[in-house]
Amino acid sequence: MEESAAFPNAWNAGAKGDREKGKGQKGKGKGKGQKGQKGQKGKGRAGKAGMGSRESEDLPEERRRALMGELEALAQGTETGAVPRVGDRVLLQVLGKDRAELHGRLATVRGALPGAAAFTVRLEEGREGTEGTEGREVTASAEDLRVVEARASPLPETSLTFPKSLMGLERKFVHEAAEALGLVSQSFGQGPERYIAVFRPAQGAPVTGVPEAPEAAEAAEAAADADADVWISGVVLDEGSQDLLKSAVAVPDDWHVFADRCELCRGPLSNPKPLESANLKRSVTAEQSKELQRLRPAMPCELRVCTLARGNEGIAVGLLGLPTLDRNPHVLVAARGARRGAGERCLAGVRWEPWTGEALLLRGQLKQWHKAELSEEPGFEEGG
Secondary structure (H helix, E strand, O other): OHHHHHOOOHHHHHHHHHHHHOOHHHOOOOOHHHHHHHHHOOOHHHHHHHHOOOHHHOOOHHHHHHHHHHHHHHHHOOOOOOOOOOOOEEEEOOOOOOOOOOOOOEEEEEEEOHHHOEEEEEEOOOOOOOOOOOOOEEEEEHHHEEEEEOOOOOOOOOEEEOOOOOOHHHHHHHHHHHHHOOOEEEEEOOHHHOEEEEEOOOOOOOOOOOOOOHHHHHHHHHOHHHHHHEEEEEEEEOHHHHHHHHHHOOOOOOOEEOOOEEEEEEOOOOOOEOOOOOOOOHHHHHHHHHHHOOOOOOOEEEEEEEEEEEOOOEEEEEEEOOOOOOOOOEEEEEEOOOOHHHHHHHHHHOOOEEOOOOOOEEEEEEEEEEHHHHOOOOOOOOOO
C-alpha cells in the first residue's frame, strides 16, 4: 500500500524516478522509473492506484455488438431457428439440391403445412436470370427458411439460452440489454453451472406473465373475505397445458402423474408467505411479496418451462413468468407415490438442468387453495 500511496498517478511515478536518480532518462534509474512505466500500462499496484476505473475492464465493443445482435433478433422474432408465421418475410437457404434456384431468394409466408414442417411462400423479385418467377408460390421445408422480418407476432414460448462460459461482464450486459429490449432474463444454476436464459414477454401480457383482467380482479375482490382460510396460492394449469406436459416429459409407467399446478406462495395473494424451505433473502421476499399482492385469483397467466429436475422419487419442470416466494418455482409432473408432499421433498437434492426439449408455454389461471380442499389429497401434511 505504501507504493500505491507514493504514486497516485502512474505518469508522476516515472517522473519521480528520473528526478531522484538523475539517470532515469538513459535507462539506468534503478527501478523506480521502471515502476512508473508499469503504471502506465495499468500493471502492478502503482498502476491500479493511478488509473482508478480502467477502460480495459469494460466489455469490448465487438462482443457487445454480438450479444446485442442475438438479443435484438429474439426481440424481433428473427432469432436462429425462429418458427415462421403467416405474413413473415423469410430468406430461402436451400440446404439440399436447389434445382429451382431458390437459394438466397426472399419470400413472404402464405401458409403452413400441418406440424409446421413446411411452408408455402410467395417469391419476391429475384436476382438477374430469375425473371418471371416473382409472385410464384412454392413450398419449402422449415429448415430451408430463415425469418428476416417478423411481420406477425413472434411465438412467445421461444427462448434464448446463453452458454455457461459467459464471463461476469457478459452476464451483466445480457441482463441489462434484455431489460432495455423488453425481454425477460433469468439466471439458473450455481457456480460454473450458472447460465442465463432470455424469453420474449407473453403476447398481450406484461413481464409478470399476467394480462390485465379487470373482470377477474372485481370478482376476486368480492371473495376477499375468504382469504383467511387460504392455505397456498398458485397457478392451476388448463387441461391443454397438463396434456402438453404429460406428453413432453417421460414418466415411468407405475408413477403417479400430477402435472396440474405451480405453487407460488403460502397463504393468500394479498398476504403471501414464503413456501417451506424457500430460504430467500429478505430483500427478495419483500420485492416478490409486493408483486404477488398485485395479482388476483382467476387471472389468466402464462408460464415458460425453463428447467427440468429428474430424481429417483419425482420429476418436475421449472417455470418462469410470475413472481413467487419459492426458490425454484415448478410443476411437479410425477412422483413414485401418490403423496404430493413426498414427491416435492425429494426434489430438494436434485439438480435442475436446462430444458432442452421443444419450447413449452403453459397456460392457466391464478387460484387460492383452501385447507379443506387440500386435505382431501393423499398424504396432505400441514407442515409440508
